[in-house]
Structures are given as C-alpha cells and as structure tokens.
Amino acid sequence: MTxxxxxxxxxxLASRARRAILDIVRxxxxxxxxxxxxxxxxxRIMILKHLRILEEAQLLVLKKAGRxxxxxxxxxxxxxxxxxxTSEYSSYWASKLVDFKMLLESEPKKPPPSPSSHPRKLKQHEPK
Amino acid sequence: MTxxxxxxxxxxLASRARRAILDIVRxxxxxxxxxxxxxxxxxRIMILKHLRILEEAQLLVLKKAGRxxxxxxxxxxxxxxxxxxTSEYSSYWASKLVDFKMLLESEPKKPPPSPSSHPRKLKQHEPK
DNA sequence: GTCATAGGTAACTAAAAGGTTACATGTTGC
DNA sequence: GCAACATGTAACCTTTTAGTTACCTATGAC
Structure with a gap:
C-alpha cells in the first residue's frame, strides 16, 4: 500500500458523515x-462528493446500473x-499500556495567569 | 467510546505529518x-499544533519535565x-471480498464528450 | 413522445486546516 | 545574574474542505 x-x-475516514455512509452501505x-x-x-450534491472521496479511497465500489x-x-x-x-505497533498492543498509570500522575495544567498578560499585534487590518 | x-x-490520524509524528514518538x-x-x-509551531491535536485525541501523552x-x-x-x-465489520473481514471480482467487471468510465459542452455561469466576479 | 426520477457538474460562499512570523515565559548551564 | 535553550501563543495569510444553488443529461414508466 503506497x-x-x-x-x-x-x-x-476522517469525516463522520463519510463513516456514516459506509455504515449505511455496509x-x-x-x-x-x-x-x-x-x-x-x-x-444530495454533498453526498455525491462524499461518495467520490470514498470511491477514490476504494472503500466503496460504485456500479452503474441503468439510471x-x-x-x-x-x-x-x-x-x-x-x-x-498491528505489525508496526505490535509491542504496544495491550502490553506497554501499564506505564501510563505513571504518566497520568503528572501535574495538571495550570490556568492562565491573568486575562491581559501580553497584548500584541502584528499588523492592522480593516474591520468588516 | 463516544x-x-x-x-x-x-x-x-488523517494527516500524514501527524502519523509520521506518531511513528517517531513510538x-x-x-x-x-x-x-x-x-x-x-x-x-516548530506547526509541530506544536499537530502535537496538541494528537494529545486531544489521546494518541500522545505530553509530560512536562523541566523545560x-x-x-x-x-x-x-x-x-x-x-x-x-472488527465486531461491526466482521462479516466483511476476508470473506465477502469474493464478490468484488464481479463488481470490477463493470464498464470503465467514459471520457467527457466534448470540451465546450455546456458553458454556464451563475455570477460574475472580478478578475485578479 | 413526455414527464418524473436518478444522477452529474459548474460556480460560488463560508468555515476549517495548514502554514508562517513575531514575541513571550520558564529552565538550565555557567 | 545572564545567556542560551525549550516551549508557548497571538495574529496573520493561504489552501482545502464543506456546503450551497442552478442547471444539465440519461433512463424508465406510461
């Protein structure tokens, strides 16, 4: 596979709509x-576009039959x-997951210090 | 899983760069x-953005350690x-694939008939 | 034939994603 | 202390994707 x-x-597969289409066709x-x-x-046009994308990925086969x-x-x-x-990640399949208990003990994210800490601007542009 | x-x-996973990052970190x-x-x-900023997306998907764990x-x-x-x-698609796993020989025999796509078949326009807009 | 139905495409708009530069904070080495 | 380094983030631009309307062709029912 290239x-x-x-x-x-x-x-x-990244689109929820397209995954739903796959479910329906299956x-x-x-x-x-x-x-x-x-x-x-x-x-319908959007569905057609999704179908083309699924066809190009070879996840769907479209067969013309009359109209x-x-x-x-x-x-x-x-x-x-x-x-x-599964071959590349085999060592991670249900094994090394043990270590994550340790990782999850790291400190929680700090909230931002103040609402007006460093106001900056690169370039001005027209308001709409 | 919601x-x-x-x-x-x-x-x-839809981004090739992010899949490459996963390979590296693994x-x-x-x-x-x-x-x-x-x-x-x-x-580096783009990599940071990719890392956040991977973190939100819980495919990566980021642990702060000093700087x-x-x-x-x-x-x-x-x-x-x-x-x-695998549970939802189990019936398709290496079984029903036989039928695709038949499907692939459908006629190939026809090339478009002529280059100026139906020129249309909805709205005019400024040329750059 | 003719009319409804199934599908196809062009052209456009709006939103999201990918990319950048500029500038800021916090940590480590010395 | 202070310079160098690792990371964080706001603001911006460009490209892609998601969505639309308008209109066209082809087929099947009658």
Missing part, C-alpha cells in the same frame, strides 16, 4: 445514492491498514 | 518536541476503534 493510497483512506449492499441521501440533512448507481462497501483498504499497524 | 472522541482520533518514547522537529521541514516536554505514544484509542470495527 503512502498516497493510505492518505486517501485515512482522509476518507448494511444495504447494492443500495443507490437516493437511499443514502434520505439518511442525511445535507444536499441508478449501486453502492458496495469494500473492507480491503481498512484491512490493509490494520495489517500494517 | 462519537466525539472517535472523531478526534480519526481526524488526528520509536523514541520520552523524546522531546525538538527531537520531533528535526525530522520535518515545517516550523522539556516528554512525549509518549498511546495505542489505546487505536485499539478501541479496531475493536469496534
């Missing part, structure tokens, strides 16, 4: 765009990321 | 901000997402 395609997958294999749209408040488009979920990219991460 | 915290994790537990900065071309800040990787959020996804 870094570029991995970027596409992570980016596609539960309704072969459903069309309209069926996805009814679950959202945003416009409809059938949607299918593809788990392969997620599996590939999982495979890479 | 949808909000899951959003934070996915968003944090390989050098307890390293400081400077040690991370030398691996990147962007400014330095020690960085530690935390795999727990990734594990939680993995646990959720």
């Amino acid at each position: 870094p570029e395609s991995m970027d596409l997958v992570f980016h596609a 539960d309704r294999p072969g459903c069309c765009v309209q069926e996805v749209c009814v679950h959202f408040d945003v416009s 409809k488009v059938e949607l299918y979920f593809n788990a392969v990219p997620i599996q590939m990321i999982y495979d890479r991460w | 949808p909000e915290s899951m959003d934070l994790v996915f968003h944090a 390989d050098r537990p307890g390293c400081c901000v400077q040690e991370v900065c030398v691996h990147f071309d962007v400014s 330095k800040v020690e960085l530690y990787f935390n795999a727990v959020p990734i594990q939680m997402i993995y646990d959720r996804w």
